[in-house]
Amino acid sequence: MRRVVITGQGTINPLGNSASETLESFRTGRCGIGDLKIRDADRLMIRIGGQVKNFAAADYFSRQELALYDRFTQFALLAADEALSQSGIDLKGNALEEAGVVLGTAGGGLNTWDASYRSVYQEGKNRVHPFVVPKLMNNAAASHVSMKFNLRGPSFSVSTACSSSNHAIGLAFQLVKSGMAKTMVAGGAESMLCFGGVKAWEGLRVMSPIACRPFSKNRNGMVQGEGAALFVIEDFKQARLRRAEILAEIVGFSMTSDADDIVMPSRSGAARAIRGALTAGNIAPDSVGYINAHGTGTIANDRTECAAIIDVFGGHADSLLLSSTKSMHGHLIGGTGSVELLACIMALREGVIAPTIGFEEPDPECPLDIVPNEARNADISVAMSNSFAFGGLNAVLVLKSV
Amino acid sequence: MQGSVEERVIEIIAEQAVLDAKNVAPEYTLGQLGIDSLGLAEIIFGIEENFDIQIDFNANEPGKGIFEDADIASIARAVENLVAQKFG
Numbered sequence: 001m002r003r004v005v006i007t008g009q010g011t012i013n014p015l016g017n018s019a020s021e022t023l024e025s026f027r028t029g030r031c032g033i034g035d036l037k038i039r040d041a042d043r044l045m046i047r048i049g050g051q052v053k054n055f056a057a058a059d060y061f062s063r064q065e066l067a068l069y070d071r072f073t074q075f076a077l078l079a080a081d082e083a084l085s086q087s088g089i090d091l092k093g094n095a096l097e098e099a100g101v102v103l104g105t106a107g108g109g110l111n112t113w114d115a116s117y118r119s120v121y122q123e124g125k126n127r128v129h130p131f132v133v134p135k136l137m138n139n140a141a142a143s144h145v146s147m148k149f150n151l152r153g154p155s156f157s158v159s160t161a162c163s164s165s166n167h168a169i170g171l172a173f174q175l176v177k178s179g180m181a182k183t184m185v186a187g188g189a190e191s192m193l194c195f196g197g198v199k200a201w202e203g204l205r206v207m208s209p210i211a212c213r214p215f216s217k218n219r220n221g222m223v224q225g226e227g228a229a230l231f232v233i234e235d236f237k238q239a240r241l242r243r244a245e246i247l248a249e250i251v252g253f254s255m256t257s258d259a260d261d262i263v264m265p266s267r268s269g270a271a272r273a274i275r276g277a278l279t280a281g282n283i284a285p286d287s288v289g290y291i292n293a294h295g296t297g298t299i300a301n302d303r304t305e306c307a308a309i310i311d312v313f314g315g316h317a318d319s320l321l322l323s324s325t326k327s328m329h330g331h332l333i334g335g336t337g338s339v340e341l342l343a344c345i346m347a348l349r350e351g352v353i354a355p356t357i358g359f360e361e362p363d364p365e366c367p368l369d370i371v372p373n374e375a376r377n378a379d380i381s382v383a384m385s386n387s388f389a390f391g392g393l394n395a396v397l398v399l400k401s402v
Numbered sequence: 403m404q405g406s407v408e409e410r411v412i413e414i415i416a417e418q419a420v421l422d423a424k425n426v427a428p429e430y431t432l433g434q435l436g437i438d439s440l441g442l443a444e445i446i447f448g449i450e451e452n453f454d455i456q457i458d459f460n461a462n463e464p465g466k467g468i469f470e471d472a473d474i475a476s477i478a479r480a481v482e483n484l485v486a487q488k489f490g
Contacts, residue, residue, distance in 0.1 A: 205461045221462040
């Protein structure tokens with residue numbers, strides 16, 4: 001089995017239009033959530049979200065490209081471009097055959113569905129744009145990344161709701177680890193902040209109309225976000241040989257299913273995934289310094305997640321640091337784990353732990369150090385990222401500094 | 403759906419509880435009928451659609467809504483109030 005490292009990262013999300021802008025927001029605890037500026041927002045009950053800002057697609061893509069690129073594809077392409085340039089990798093010939101993309105997304109081209117349904121149902125039109133299907137399909141972003149960068153090996157999309165990104169990154173890790181691929185671009189992209197996308201979430205009655213306050217006693221739900229983050233994941237030997245800057249090593253990955261409830265989280269399902277990722281990476285629980293929590297800000301998730309962490313880490317749960325960056329960027333659904341991995345890498349490389357902002361009141365059911373409101377310096381060598389999806393599908397990654 | 407507000411609310415709740423409306427008495431609470439969180443979301447939706455009203459409910463704020471631990475009779479009264487406000 002091969003060792004697997006991350007050598008590039010790129011993103012566009014509510015906290016910034018690049019990895020460096022995003023990390024600066026993490027350091028300063030800046031909130032990227034605000035009033036939703038979307039069509040018909042006045043008909044929504046939930047009117048806040050983490051939108052990507054200062055972004056005009058026409059600045060980056062031609063008219064022909066925009067006819068084919070849904071907003072989630074646009075985000076994925078920009079993040080992939082940044083990650084690949086940062087990695088400095090120059091793929092040629094056979095190396096392209098051993099390179100691919102795994103992209104997590106829950107909604108795929110939801111904006112395109114929304115706009116097209118609006119035109120046929122609401123506006124009574126009898127035709128839609130000829131490229132609606134290739135624009136909205138869930139694998140569109142993965143395919144366009146492969147086309148743009150000529151990656152000709154294994155590529156596919158993964159859709160496991162809120163765990164999509166972690167499943168995607170974990171599968172890319174396994175492809176490289178097993179030798180099926182040498183270089184993978186992996187992460188997630190999501191763009192659900194349109195009228196239909198928010199309306200659908202409203203119905204579940206789990207959204208906060210005010211703010212995402214993970215682990216606060218007065219938390220009242222989740223807030224949606226949008227964006228993408230992608231990473232270059234490659235064979236350690238290849239990275240060393242080309243003298244690449246190694247951001248982190250992926251050492252552990254585990255997937256479990258609750259096999260229980262379609263929306264309620266499971267303490268044992270989460271604990272099994274956390275424990276499994278440690279075992280897979282041969283990592284002693286007390287060496288974990290930071291966990292980027294799933295931390296959605298719902299009553300159910302945060303208390304279940306804390307209980308699962310205590311189950312696995314025992315006494316060490318009191319000394320490790322836990323934070324939910326969803327408090328800043330919102331819940332990017334299928335893209336969320338990828339943006340959160342940026343915080344894990346920052347913790348490992350810079351020794352800076354991104355905070356859980358918006359924290360107001362301790363909850364006895366979440367009795368862990370959640371790094372409230374302000375970033376903190378901490379010297380850590382192992383970081384974990386949790387994702388627990390609707391449908392009971394859990395995916396946990398463990399990263400180590402190199 | 404005809405009948406009083408309470409009868410209509412009972413029919414909506416009975417459907418979710420998979421019970422005959424005749425067996426759902428106004429003094430029952432949703433918990434006693436075995437309604438889970440998804441069932442509750444569907445009941446609220448059913449009532450909103452049926453009476454064309456908006457019910458303020460967030461699953462993360464227990465105790466603030468009209469559904470927590472309330473019996474069906476008081477839920478029906480709250481619905482009556484919301485209907486009255488709509489025409490008020």
